[in-house]
Amino acid sequence: MSVSPRLPAGDARPRFGVNYTPRQGWFHSWLDLDLDAVGEDLAAVASLGVDHIRIFPLWPLLQPNRTFIRPRALDDVRAVVDVAAELGLDVVVDALQGHLSSFDFIPSWLATWHRRNMFTDPEVIAAAADLVRSLSSRLADSPNLLGLTLGNEVNQFSASNHPDPDPLSVEQAATWTRTLLQAARDGAPQGMHTVANYDAAWFMDDHAFTPDQSAQLGDATVVHSWIFDGTGQRYGARSYEVAHRTEYYLELARAFSPAPERPLWLQEVGAPRSILEEDDVPWFVRSTVENSLQCPELWGITWWCSHDVSRSLADFPPLEHTLGLFDEGGRLKSSGAAFRDAIAAARETTAPAPRGPAIELAVGSEPLLQRSAAAPGGSVFEQWMAASRAGDRPSIRVVRETASGTAGDTRTGGAAATRVAG
Template sequence: MNYVPSKHWWYSWQEWDATSILEDLRAIAGLGMDHIRVHLLWPVFQPDPSVVSAVSLDRLRELLDLADHPDVSLDVSVSVLDGWLSGFTFLPAWMSGRNMITDSGAICAELLLLDTLAAHIGDHRRFLGFDLGNELSVPNGGVPTERGEQWASLLLDHCASVAPGRFHVNGVDHLPWFEARTFSPAACATHGSASVLHTYPYWTGAIRRYGPDGTGVLHLGEYMAELAEAFSPVRGRPKWLQEFGASPVERPAESIPQWAASFVRNTLSSGGFWGCTWWGSHDIDRRFTGFIEYEYDLGLLTVDNEIKPIGARLRQLIGELRDTPVRPAARSVALVLPDSRELGLHVADRFFALVDDGLRPALVTSERADDPAHLSARGITELVHF
């Protein structure tokens, strides 16, 4: 679950309320969840390039302590350079005129923040690892992929150095996979501990293209998971469905539980998943008026920790999947990806057409389509070209 605090959203770092956070975490654990992803607000944690807020550090440590409460027992992934979050860009004032990926002074400050965070929480048993930041291609879309990849590699290597043995990732949205924006698909499938997927039918445009119950909506996560498989340099690299969700803005609220259950099962059929993390835990309190309508009703829980129908269905699904995990689909037919930076829905159309024909296709890059050993290792016996 991506944790969205019920009372104060992520303004919670300033409006700290440990009691309400513990209540939230108990409710999340009650749904059967085993991990949360939390989001720092960069200006709050690092108000000056050479200063990290001691108060914020202590509150983060306390959140991890609350996650370790006997009634909770949730592991915690910490998304650091946020950055872009729920429609807002949070950047420190000292970042004015700088780019977080290309400016050497900004990079030094980022490394300091990671150092300080690791020193403060790196030994906590609930700390899973660092996520560099949420969907960083959104505010950094003009950065060439070569620069973006160098930056991600540098910071992820640094994470591994200051917090060894933890699960460190780059929390990209769909744009690097679909458009090679800021980071290329190959980099996303190589750097860090897992290939991260954000698979929203709404934000990708899939729901407008295919309709609420179209194949391209039900199998969108599967397509993106197979993109990650196609570009991974090694077999068995973990995949993390780090964000997915749906709002009544895009489809009738009563249809969301069944869509979510089908979506998860289809996505997991790709195999090799570390985990699935819904966005988000709680609805956003309507007293906050600055968010777009889409953001308010994405939770599994209300702001009063009442379980919504989607929360009840995912709790049931978790039990089903723990009893009977999804068996990865055999994918003997592979669609050969075009030599293009554009791998979005116009390419996915062909993938979904094959699904409609009763197949569960793989994806393979054109370079690997001529590699018999690679095809054999993946069980691919037939290629489909554009």
């Protein structure tokens, strides 16, 4: 599906949303859910003019034992979805948490004495599928459910730069993704179900999760775009490359699409103060939205995130305390005002003009796609930015032949990325 059923038929305007980070207690608030506090947070979010949120129930709370899924935890997720419905907000639910803001949330039955590979162990895969199926079934009749996403950048657990990786092959990564997407469809056949891989899938040559998987599996192609991936460090905070980072990334994702009409979802983008000065932030928000809207098939933009992480909570990378559109007291920040204004301006924009000539990305073939030339500083990235600066509105064309080109900066990987950025 390329357009939410809640929009009028034929209305292909991009959607706008926010990744919801609870103001009180962060995601630990799932331990003792306060629906009044949730309602206050979401009312503030709705005031920005967004139409959806993305929420993150914690995996260990949903499934503390491999064969036990807590009914009360599923009910809590449904309750938050229902609160959002009262405020006119659609909801995307992330199923496996997974990884959030440099912290890992995996159940104890995957760690230490019970250490298993979450992607290849048959019993673990079956248990994860049971959870996804149970969660989607519990939410299937929610009129404001958009769909499920398979966790938040769960592929980072397999990355070669992870401190304790779960290794797997390209084929095993595809099998894992297909299995869990099917579980989501089993429970909620009408949902828009997606996989949310972080950008190692697009830029790291040795990564088992590939661009083809992101662009072919699930109902939309999801990208998470962060300028602390080397873009901001290499080119500077107010650079052309920073302003057009998401536009480039969306065009890269579109190049791998098997169907021209496949929707693209900018599911995460934020304004990291590790790169940007506070005065840069409104410019960055406006530029990011305006330039992303130049991409055909853009389904929507979901900003990271709603509220700053409270400074009373320890051990977060410093940037995590600054990413909210609202501060930890619930006050609207300049970033929130800029996002609100960008949404309003977007309602008046016309459809993007056709893209121009294509920059070729030669990727070779699986199992190890040569994709680092597309990373910031790589030859394809540089060519695209030069053509864009010249006004060519370039696209990207994937060439399935022996790869060549200069590798770019692949400093990425969940917690690793935030440590580099901070």
